[in-house]
Amino acid sequence: MPKGFQEHEMKIIKSKLIEQGRSLFNTHGLQKTSIQDITKKVGIAAGSFYKFFHSKEELYFEILEIEESKIKEELLTLDLGRDPKEAIKNIILKMINTIENTPILQHLYTENTMEAIIRKLPPEKLAAHFNKDADFLTPLIQEWQKYGLTFTEPPEIVSSILRSLVLLSFQKEKIGEKEYPETMQFFIETAVNGVLKEE
Structure with a gap:
C-alpha cells in the first residue's frame, strides 16, 4: 500500500477522484481537464494522483x-x-x-x-x-x-x-x-x- 494514506483513506480519496473527475470531464472533456484540476478539487497533491491512477486517461476510462x-x-x-x-x-x-x-x-x-x-x-x-x-x-x-x-x-x-x-x-x-x-x-x-x- 502506498505510504501516506491508510486503507480507508485510499477508498475515500479514490471515490472523490472519480466523483470530481466525472464532474470535470463532463464539463470540460478529457483534453481540457488536468490532473491538477482534479486533485485541487479533491484536496490532495497532484503527485498523489499517481497512487490511484497511472494517468487521467485511466481515470476517465x-x-x-x-x-x-x-x-x-x-x-x-x-x-x-x-x-x-x-x-x-x-x-x-x-x-x-x-x-x-x-x-x-x-x-x-x-x-x-x-x-x-x-x-x-x-x-x-x-x-x-x-x-x-x-x-x-x-x-x-x-x-x-x-x-x-x-x-x-x-x-x-x-x-x-x-x-x-x-x-x-x-x-x-x-x-x-x-x-x-x-x-x-x-x-x-x-x-x-x-x-x-x-x-
Missing part, C-alpha cells in the same frame, strides 16, 4: 466503465410487455438518449478522446473492455428470446447491428441536427423490423 455499467443494468431490467417489437425499439431509443445526455460518453467520440485513451491504456485492458461491450448484448438478446421472439440472424450479428446504431448516435453533427431524429428513427425501425421474424 474507469468513470466510463461505471457509466456504461449503469446503462447496461437498466436495460437488463426493462420489460418487453405486450408488444415486444415496439418495446425493443423504445429500449434502443432509451439507450441512445441516455448516451446523448451523458457528456462523458459523448466526449468519447467527439473530441479525439478515444484516441488519447488508446494511446495511454494497456492494450489488454482496452481489449477486455471492448469484448465486454460485445458480450453484453448477447444475454439481452437471449432474454428477449425467452419472450418467444425469434431473430433472422444469430445473436452475435443482432448484437453487432444494435451496437452500430449506438455508434451512429455519435454522428449527430455529421448527419445534421435537423435530420438526425428522423434518421435515427428510420434506422431503428429498419434494424428491429429486419432482425425480428414475423409471428
Whole structure:
C-alpha cells in the first residue's frame, strides 16, 4: 500500500477522484481537464494522483466503465410487455438518449478522446473492455428470446447491428441536427423490423 494514506483513506480519496473527475470531464472533456484540476478539487497533491491512477486517461476510462455499467443494468431490467417489437425499439431509443445526455460518453467520440485513451491504456485492458461491450448484448438478446421472439440472424450479428446504431448516435453533427431524429428513427425501425421474424 502506498505510504501516506491508510486503507480507508485510499477508498475515500479514490471515490472523490472519480466523483470530481466525472464532474470535470463532463464539463470540460478529457483534453481540457488536468490532473491538477482534479486533485485541487479533491484536496490532495497532484503527485498523489499517481497512487490511484497511472494517468487521467485511466481515470476517465474507469468513470466510463461505471457509466456504461449503469446503462447496461437498466436495460437488463426493462420489460418487453405486450408488444415486444415496439418495446425493443423504445429500449434502443432509451439507450441512445441516455448516451446523448451523458457528456462523458459523448466526449468519447467527439473530441479525439478515444484516441488519447488508446494511446495511454494497456492494450489488454482496452481489449477486455471492448469484448465486454460485445458480450453484453448477447444475454439481452437471449432474454428477449425467452419472450418467444425469434431473430433472422444469430445473436452475435443482432448484437453487432444494435451496437452500430449506438455508434451512429455519435454522428449527430455529421448527419445534421435537423435530420438526425428522423434518421435515427428510420434506422431503428429498419434494424428491429429486419432482425425480428414475423409471428
